[in-house]
Amino acid sequence: MVSMPTLPLEGASPAHICPFDQACSYLEAAAKELRLDQGTLEILSHPRKVVTVSIPVRLDNGDIRVLAGHRVQHSDILGPYKGGTRYHPAVTLREVSALAMLMTWKCALLGIPYGGAKGGIAINPQHYSVGELEKITRRYTSELIKDIGPAVDIPAPDVGTSAREMAWMMDTYSVNVGHAVPGVVTGKPISIGGSRGREMATGRGVMIIVREALADMGRTLEGVKVVIQGFGNVGGAAAELLYQAGAKILAVSTGAGGLFAADGLDIPALKAYAAENHRSIVGFPQAVAISNAELLTLPCDVLIPAALENQITEENVDQIQAQIVAEAANGPVTLEANRVLEGRGVTVLPDILANAGGVVVSYLEWVQGLSYLFWDEERVNREMEHLMVQAYHQVIKQSQMRQVPLRLAAYTLGVGRVAQALSDRGLYP
Numbered sequence: 001m002v003s004m005p006t007l008p009l010e011g012a013s014p015a016h017i018c019p020f021d022q023a024c025s026y027l028e029a030a031a032k033e034l035r036l037d038q039g040t041l042e043i044l045s046h047p048r049k050v051v052t053v054s055i056p057v058r059l060d061n062g063d064i065r066v067l068a069g070h071r072v073q074h075s076d077i078l079g080p081y082k083g084g085t086r087y088h089p090a091v092t093l094r095e096v097s098a099l100a101m102l103m104t105w106k107c108a109l110l111g112i113p114y115g116g117a118k119g120g121i122a123i124n125p126q127h128y129s130v131g132e133l134e135k136i137t138r139r140y141t142s143e144l145i146k147d148i149g150p151a152v153d154i155p156a157p158d159v160g161t162s163a164r165e166m167a168w169m170m171d172t173y174s175v176n177v178g179h180a181v182p183g184v185v186t187g188k189p190i191s192i193g194g195s196r197g198r199e200m201a202t203g204r205g206v207m208i209i210v211r212e213a214l215a216d217m218g219r220t221l222e223g224v225k226v227v228i229q230g231f232g233n234v235g236g237a238a239a240e241l242l243y244q245a246g247a248k249i250l251a252v253s254t255g256a257g258g259l260f261a262a263d264g265l266d267i268p269a270l271k272a273y274a275a276e277n278h279r280s281i282v283g284f285p286q287a288v289a290i291s292n293a294e295l296l297t298l299p300c301d302v303l304i305p306a307a308l309e310n311q312i313t314e315e316n317v318d319q320i321q322a323q324i325v326a327e328a329a330n331g332p333v334t335l336e337a338n339r340v341l342e343g344r345g346v347t348v349l350p351d352i353l354a355n356a357g358g359v360v361v362s363y364l365e366w367v368q369g370l371s372y373l374f375w376d377e378e379r380v381n382r383e384m385e386h387l388m389v390q391a392y393h394q395v396i397k398q399s400q401m402r403q404v405p406l407r408l409a410a411y412t413l414g415v416g417r418v419a420q421a422l423s424d425r426g427l428y429p
């Protein structure tokens with residue numbers, strides 16, 4: 001057992017399941033399988049740097065509010081720290097630390113030269129005006145100015161943020177250092193050095209991994225019944241691409257609840273409806289309203305949790321009817337629920353593989369920016385697909401070789417590569 005990193009225990013996570021403890025448990029399992037020494041495990045269990053900053057902001061009504069912003073840099077053994085920035089009321093330092101650790105294994109698994117990081121602010125962005133969000137983002141970036149940079153730590157979008165926030169971060173960083181630095185963030189608008197294909201990248205990666213898993217079962221995406229929790233950047237893109245590939249999207253949801261259609265939802269029509277209704281899908285015709293709890297337990301071939309952590313838990317795992325669970329979100333299945341699903345023979349496509357398309361295209365964006373040469377979308381998608389399919393097959397091979405489930409196989413690859421680099425670099429104190 002490793003000693004627990006000393007992180008402030010503020011803010012309980014959903015259902016009191018600590019995402020950082022879970023991340024450490026998966027790391028320990030991989031370390032045991034790889035027979036890593038205790039010292040290596042200790043090092044990998046601790047984030048290298050944890051930064052918490054105060055963000056004072058004057059609201060539109062004149063009030064002053066002071067928000068807490070975090071950036072956790074888990075590892076830079078393989079390259080600059082890399083990971084998204086989350087704006088969500090449930091953000092805690094422990095959650096951000098867990099997500100930073102996942103980024104380390106994800107980048108290593110995909111073979112991209114990055115370490116892992118994550119940032120977050122505990123706010124509901126829907127409760128702030130665009131002007132307030134801009135002030136918050138700019139102040140957060142200024143406070144982190146010495147900790148981020150294109151060779152140091154490269155933020156990207158996550159829950160509650162998008163290309164808009166990345167543009168504000170890029171501009172604030174650039175103004176502070178005195179010249180334009182597009183490479184300080186990825187997932188930015190194409191007008192300032194963003195990559196074609198980045199917006200759809202995570203959803204596209206999910207589609208590719210589900211397609212590969214089905215192919216191994218002798219099936220195609222045509223007619224496959226899919227249920228998706230979350231209809232944001234990741235869930236919305238996955239729904240659109242799976243729909244285009246012939247899958248039947250039986251249900252989708254947002255925080256306000258879900259929609260179900262037995263013959264499959266018309267995803268392009270639903271996207272148009274959401275665009276006209278401030279991202280709300282409530283009231284979409286030709287669909288039945290269902291709760292998020294009902295959605296998760298619908299009979300289907302593929303269940304794609306694409307919202308937040310800890311959605312499939314000990315409480316509802318026995319009702320999950322999918323044959324494949326593709327973790328588009330980070331950490332949507334708890335440790336215990338994962339055990340049950342694996343025990344039942346459900347194929348769980350782990351987050352560090354299934355949702356890696358986003359960071360892969362972030363990497364391609366960074367590479368294009370550093371080389372001042374920008375590719376068309378077809379090339380970006382092709383390069384991303386190559387890396388995703390390669391990683392998928394490596395995980396399958398590892399799973400067969402070690403006789404372990406896909407998650408442990410993916411972790412042994414990611415953790416193993418970082419441990420090897422740690423040993424090669426000689427970073428032991």
Ligand SMILES: NC(=O)c1ccc[n+]([C@@H]2O[C@H](COP(=O)([O-])OP(=O)(O)OC[C@H]3O[C@@H](n4cnc5c(N)ncnc54)[C@H](OP(=O)(O)O)[C@@H]3O)[C@@H](O)[C@H]2O)c1
Nearest residue numbers: 158159160202230231232233234254255307329330355358
């Ligand atoms: N963005 C990326 O590039 C990327 C890459 C890899 C992995 N991920 C992971 O993917 C997940 C989703 O990220 P995202 O970028 O798609 O975020 P997003 O664009 O903010 O969308 C999140 C979606 O989840 C919905 N949601 C929130 N709480 C929910 C709940 N309790 N039940 C059902 N739906 C709920 C949101 O609905 P409301 O609009 O009502 O809140 C929204 O539709 C996260 O775990 C993130 O870490 C993101």
Ligand SMILES: N[C@@H](CCC(=O)O)C(=O)O
Nearest residue numbers: 083084156158358359362
């Ligand atoms: N937030 C995303 C993307 C990270 C990135 O592109 O750096 C993730 O969890 O993978």
